[in-house]
Every structure is written in structure tokens, then in C-alpha cells.
Amino acid sequence: MDTVLRIAVIYLFVLVGLRVLGKREFGQLSPLELVSLLMIPEIVAQAAVGSDYSLTTALTAAATLFVLVFVTSMLAQRFEVFETLVSGRPTVLVHNGRFIEAAMNHTRVTPAEVFSEMHKAGMEVLSEVKWAILEPDGSIAVIAHDPPSDKPGHPPPEKKLAL
Incomplete structure (x- = not known):
């Protein structure tokens, strides 16, 4: 459970940080794509060379990230207000x-x-x-x-x- 909570907090922190930076910092990637691309290697690297060598922890962390990205994209598709919060406006x-x-x-x-x-x-x-x-x-x-x-x-x- 500790891994899931840590990944959720990091995900939200990175997502908010990227929104604060502004749209020009992303290039052609959406904030969700960028967060995913930034976090997946780091999560997997922890299991490969980090202090926690557990494959289970790495897979749990990656699965948590995938679920968070999926839920965020569903909420953004369903609720315009949420999409504006995540992606911004023109x-x-x-x-x-x-x-x-x-x-x-x-x-x-x-x-x-x-x-x-x-x-x-x-x-x-x-x-x-x-x-x-x-x-x-x-x-x-x-x-x-x-x-x-x-x-x-x-x-x-x-x-x-x-x-």
C-alpha cells in the first residue's frame, strides 16, 4: 500500500507542476503523456538498481501509474472542467x-x-x-x-x- 500511495502523490505532484509550468514547456505532449513518460522509467529503475530490488514493488508502482493515467483520462473525457484543469485552455x-x-x-x-x-x-x-x-x-x-x-x-x- 505504501508504494501505491507514494506513486499517487508523485503523480499528482508532477501533474500539477507541469500545469504550473505552462503549455509551451510540453511541446506536442499532453500533460498525461508527459507524466507517464517521465515516471515509468524511474519506477522501473527503482526495482532494477534502487534500494528496493523487488519486482513486485516495481510492477505495483507501474500498475498504479497506469491506473492513475487511465482514471485521469476518463475523468478528462467525461468532465470538461476536469479536462480544463488537466490540459488547460487555448x-x-x-x-x-x-x-x-x-x-x-x-x-x-x-x-x-x-x-x-x-x-x-x-x-x-x-x-x-x-x-x-x-x-x-x-x-x-x-x-x-x-x-x-x-x-x-x-x-x-x-x-x-x-x-
């Missing part, structure tokens, strides 16, 4: 071609990171960006302004022929 970084400084400072995203994602999306200047959103997985989604021809009531732009 953060708007750019709106209508303007940086939202408070959001960028809070999430520690630099303009260079936004520009890099803009360039990947085929945009060259900030005024082309309708929205840039930091997703809960740490990626930045960039949405361009609609071209004038796509808006209802606007005629398509004239095309000039080169002679």
Missing part, C-alpha cells in the same frame, strides 16, 4: 494582426515563435493574421483573414492581365 496570442501582449507574456511566447508559425502557414506579415492561438498541446495555430472574394456581398478582386 490562449489567443494575435487578434486581427495585433499581438496580445498580456497573453504572450503570460504564456512566455515570443513574437519570433509566432512569426515562425505564420511563415509555415504561408503568411508574411502580421496584418494577414486573423487569429494566432496557443493550443493546450503547446502548438500555435495561425488563421488568416478571409480573402475579400470569400465575404458575402463583396465582388471578387479584379485581375489584371499582363500583355
